[in-house]
Amino acid sequence: MKIRPFRLSLLGLSLFIPAALCAVVLFLIIYSGQAIVFNGLGFLSRITWNLGNLYSDPVTINGIQIPLGANYGILVFIIGTLASSLIAILIAVPLSVGAAIFLAEAVPELERSRPRWMPPIRPALSMLVELVAVVPSVVFGLWGVAVLVPFIGKYLAPSGSGYGLLAASIVLALMITPIIATTLLDSLMQIGIENRESAFALGATHFEVVSKVMLPMVRTTLIGGIVLALGRALGETMAVLMVSGGAINILPTSVFSPVSTIASFIVSQLDSAESDPTNMAVRSLAEIALVLFVITLAVNATAKLLTSGALSVHNHK
Amino acid sequence: MALRRAIISHIGWIACGLGLLLVIGPLLDIVGVVAFNGISAFSLELFTTTTNGTAGGLLNAIEGTLVISAGGMLIAVPIGVGAGIYLAEYGSNKLGNIIRFLSDVLTGTPSIVLGYFSYIVFVTTLGWDFSVLAAAITIAILIVPYLARITELALRQVPNTMREAGFALGASEPAVVFKIVLPGATSGVVTGALLALAISVGETAPLIYTAGWSNYLWNGKLTNAPIGYLTYVIWTFIDQPDARSHALAFAAAFLVMLVVLAINIGVRLIIRRTKLT
Numbered sequence: 210m211k212i213r214p215f216r217l218s219l220l221g222l223s224l225f226i227p228a229a230l231c232a233v234v235l236f237l238i239i240y241s242g243q244a245i246v247f248n249g250l251g252f253l254s255r256i257t258w259n260l261g262n263l264y265s266d267p268v269t270i271n272g273i274q275i276p277l278g279a280n281y282g283i284l285v286f287i288i289g290t291l292a293s294s295l296i297a298i299l300i301a302v303p304l305s306v307g308a309a310i311f312l313a314e315a316v317p318e319l320e321r322s323r324p325r326w327m328p329p330i331r332p333a334l335s336m337l338v339e340l341v342a343v344v345p346s347v348v349f350g351l352w353g354v355a356v357l358v359p360f361i362g363k364y365l366a367p368s369g370s371g372y373g374l375l376a377a378s379i380v381l382a383l384m385i386t387p388i389i390a391t392t393l394l395d396s397l398m399q400i401g402i403e404n405r406e407s408a409f410a411l412g413a414t415h416f417e418v419v420s421k422v423m424l425p426m427v428r429t430t431l432i433g434g435i436v437l438a439l440g441r442a443l444g445e446t447m448a449v450l451m452v453s454g455g456a457i458n459i460l461p462t463s464v465f466s467p468v469s470t471i472a473s474f475i476v477s478q479l480d481s482a483e484s485d486p487t488n489m490a491v492r493s494l495a496e497i498a499l500v501l502f503v504i505t506l507a508v509n510a511t512a513k514l515l516t517s518g519a520l521s522v523h524n525h526k
Numbered sequence: 527m528a529l530r531r532a533i534i535s536h537i538g539w540i541a542c543g544l545g546l547l548l549v550i551g552p553l554l555d556i557v558g559v560v561a562f563n564g565i566s567a568f569s570l571e572l573f574t575t576t577t578n579g580t581a582g583g584l585l586n587a588i589e590g591t592l593v594i595s596a597g598g599m600l601i602a603v604p605i606g607v608g609a610g611i612y613l614a615e616y617g618s619n620k621l622g623n624i625i626r627f628l629s630d631v632l633t634g635t636p637s638i639v640l641g642y643f644s645y646i647v648f649v650t651t652l653g654w655d656f657s658v659l660a661a662a663i664t665i666a667i668l669i670v671p672y673l674a675r676i677t678e679l680a681l682r683q684v685p686n687t688m689r690e691a692g693f694a695l696g697a698s699e700p701a702v703v704f705k706i707v708l709p710g711a712t713s714g715v716v717t718g719a720l721l722a723l724a725i726s727v728g729e730t731a732p733l734i735y736t737a738g739w740s741n742y743l744w745n746g747k748l749t750n751a752p753i754g755y756l757t758y759v760i761w762t763f764i765d766q767p768d769a770r771s772h773a774l775a776f777a778a779a780f781l782v783m784l785v786v787l788a789i790n791i792g793v794r795l796i797i798r799r800t801k802l803t
Binding site: 226345450498 | 531532534535536538539541542543544545546548549550552553554555556559560563604605608609611612613615616617621624625628629630631632634635636637638639640642643646647650667670671674698699700703724727728729730731734735757760761764765775776779782783786787790791794798
């Protein structure tokens with residue numbers, strides 16, 4: 210084979226991407242090694258996260274140095290992550306399906322009767338939906354603290370504090386609606402005119418055409434978009450951190466309970482983990498990061514399988 | 527019967543319209559609230575003095591965000607664009623598919639995981655402490671996959687006949703790529719770079735564990751010196767009890783949002799115009 214220096218140098222550059230990914234996974238595994246051994250499988254099922262006594266001499270268990278009484282369990286954060294993401298999906302799906310249908314079907318109808326001087330409104334509206342996705346997470350968090358949390362505290366929560374699972378879920382829901390809505394909008398626009406016309410010819414109303422013919426056709430893509438949004442919600446950090454109330458060692462009992470997610474907990478532990486002389490807390494945080502990586506990888510892979518499967522259906526048509 | 531179906535249809539349309547309203551409404555409220563509170567916090571000293579505790583100005587944070595984003599772009603653009611060129615021109619094989627897949631995995635990785643990786647590798651193990659370099663590398667890892675993907679898409683838009691014409695004139699591979707394909711895809715590549723810049727300005731989670739925070743201006747050191755950034759001000763100062771720090775948080779949020787929205791709206795308008803013509 211001929212050696213092509215130009216291609217090889219470009220290949221070298223592109224290999225940085227897999228190298229970075231492998232480095233992330235590898236170093237997290239190496240670094241959390243002792244923590245994985247010490248924590249065992251109970252890491253995932255224990256409720257208590259206790260850094261132990263950081264000021265007394267560390268004890269040695271099975272050759273691993275840990276602070277006296279340290280115990281690391283992340284069930285609370287796993288539950289917090291799953292609960293906030295699932296409630297967010299429950300809120301986001303109806304909103305984004307409605308928004309996508311309205312943009313795809315109702316807006317063109319409305320535009321037909323617009324006066325000539327008016328510019329088309331659909332591009333502007335769909336751009337607004339896309340822009341929701343680019344607002345930085347921390348700005349969503351700020352809005353949550355300034356607007357949403359006081360609202361929930363005043364009108365909804367019995368305790369009077371708006372910080373908690375519900376606030377986190379609503380902010381997450383707003384952040385992921387554009388993912389579902391744009392995925393659905395794109396596939397609704399690809400449906401052929403003959404499918405719609407045959408439904409109209411059977412006497413269906415316009416809304417029946419959309420809900421009974423078009424939506425079932427794009428079902429798989431819709432589910433793919435939902436799973437993709439789930440992947441985003443699971444790893445979301447700042448907005449959740451700012452409005453969730455940050456619970457440790459206690460499982461949520463209602464939608465108003467304070468919660469922590471895996472991602473938000475990692476951020477909130479920076480200071481306390483650094484004060485651990487044995488480094489076991491920092492290693493356990495690395496193990497948490499690894500757990501989060503595995504969860505999002507699994508969810509994103511599922512989304513990829515679903516959306517690519519839907520594409521092949523489209524090609525057969 | 528027909529009446530019932532008509533009524534259900536109307537209710538359905540109203541529900542869908544309500545959905546759209548509930549998606550767009552909060553966005554408008556966010557922009558409104560942040561712009562109103564942010565602009566009312568504007569003053570000359572905001573841009574000329576550094577943060578002092580939870581008061582003062584934002585000069586150090588503005589400078590820090592610029593330094594970190596510029597550093598991240600400096601590392602990420604050559605790698606991302608190079609990878610995009612490889613994937614578009616020579617990547618239609620198994621190796622290209624593997625790189626593309628792993629690039630997608632990296633895109634889907636939560637940014638806090640990348641931040642924590644940088645913390646254990648650069649900040650603690652290599653002993654850089656909180657620093658510009660650790661922050662810039664983390665941001666670079668975050669945006670490289672986007673750059674590679676958008677560059678690849680832009681280059682694939684250039685028709686094959688142009689490449690063939692170049693080769694027919696005896697041009698070498700580098701000449702075809704740099705003198706024919708890349709110039710033809712400039713707008714796409716610039717779009718990708720701008721979107722990556724917007725991401726790096728708005729990120730927080732990967733910087734908390736890498737940049738740290740500093741009340742002072744950057745001293746020019748790449749390692750062993752923490753640096754401030756705008757998004758830090760947003761999430762910490764809003765938790766302070768006094769109104770002055772809230773005002774700073776909103777001012778910082780307004781600056782960040784302005785950059786991010788301006789880039790994204792500008793890019794979309796330009797893309798739409800070129801599509802129409």
